[in-house]
Amino acid sequence: MTSRTGFFVLSGVLALVALICVGEGVQLIATGKPLGVGLGLCAFVIPVIGIWFLRQTVRFGRDSERLARELEAEGGLPVDELKRTDGGRIDRASADAVFARRKAEAEAAPGDWRVFFRLAVAYADAGDVPRARKTMQHAIRLHRTTGADATATGGTGTDRPARSNA
Structure with a gap:
């Protein structure tokens, strides 16, 4: 189903x-x-x-x-670069390596919804669905605040400063 x-x-x-x-x-x-x-x-x-x-x-x-x-x-969708077992399951070490890279990208660009979208996919690939959902929700919130402005002005959405939680 x-x-x-x-x-x-x-x-x-x-x-x-x-x-x-x-x-x-x-x-x-x-x-x-x-x-x-x-x-x-x-x-x-x-x-x-x-x-x-x-x-x-x-x-x-x-x-x-x-x-x-x-x-x-x-052209920014994450490419499936994960190694798989003979049975088709995702290799855990491969998922962890991709996850570490995606997490570093998100830490380097905290205001870019695109990196959080890719991080959410990495969480899902690693089997952490609750964190994948929370991260995707964060990407959606970022898109609402920065993506709409960037689309209207032709920018990428990453040229706005990240909001502080303080």
Whole structure:
């Protein structure tokens, strides 16, 4: 099952669960008992949380794909230079070497979303998906603050000074 197919299947399941929760919530509120009304109102919160999570996931996927298309147009997508085992798995030492190089690039250019995009890919290749996601989110934030200005002016987005957290 591809990621996209899995996403649509889980989205459908979420919609079904949301409908069931709302239906059960209405029935609980209709009892008129304080506990039933309280549980019924809580049943309305579950679909809201699920829909919010789904929205965030769709937004993240859309934004990261947009960055990938932009990098591809610039010729800056990371090249797959990883060594693989006979079974097709990524060689850990190879992934660590690429990761170290990408991390050094990100430290050298902390305001460039492109290096953080490539670092996120390196994290994913190394098997650290939570850090890959956080790093991609950072790249998306950097693109929003520097990429839009650079696109409008024809610059690269790296000529702006990095913002200080102090």
